[in-house]
Amino acid sequence: MAAVTFTLTDFGLQTLTGKSPRVIFTPSSAGVKGARLFPTTPIVVIPDGAGNGTVTLEPTDGVVPTVWYTVSIEHLQPGGEYTHYDVLGYRLYVTDQGGPIGSMPGVPLSPSSVLVSLDPPPAGYKGWWLYSPAQGQEMPLDDPLIGELRLVS
Known part of the structure; x- marks a missing residue:
């Protein structure tokens, strides 16, 4: 199981505590992993007063068929009347290490994946990383794909 952390605020960085927020993680389908059978x-x-939350989820790597989590947010008007529902337009693939929700990959993990990036791969990424530029060098302007292919496992 992996601990996924988040802080829920509005875009003004204000807490939604007074609106009784709930963050919902819904698996995309039922799945199996080893002897475990997972329903949807x-x-x-429910985040704390500062909007912080932690959820323990099964990592998605190795679940058959491929499963991801859809993240949605509900909050209420004073008095408990329903007011708002958001769906994060992002397939959340949870890594074995867990961590901040923004560090989770938006694509399924695969040993044959190749990530081309100036930044290190996200936590839990498994595959090949085309690191460009090589350490200590500036990126050539005429060929941004010059670099070093590294296996990340």
Whole structure:
């Protein structure tokens, strides 16, 4: 199991505590991993007063068929009337290490993947990373793909 952390605020960085927010992690389908059988039951988290939350989820790597989590956010008007529902337009693939929700990959992990990036791969990434430029060098302007292919596991 992996601990995924988040802080829920509005775009003004204000907490939504007064609106009774709930963050919901819903698996995309039922799945199996080893002897475990997983249903699509949503996992609901209520953030603390500062908007911080942690959810323990099964890492998606190795679940058959391929599964990801859809993240949605609900909050209420004062008095408990429903007011708002958002869906994060992002397939959340949870890594074995867990961590901040923004560090989770938006694509399934695969040993044959190749990531081309100036930044290190996200936590839990498994595959090949075309590191450009080589350490200590500036990127050539005429060929941004010059670099070093590294296996990340």
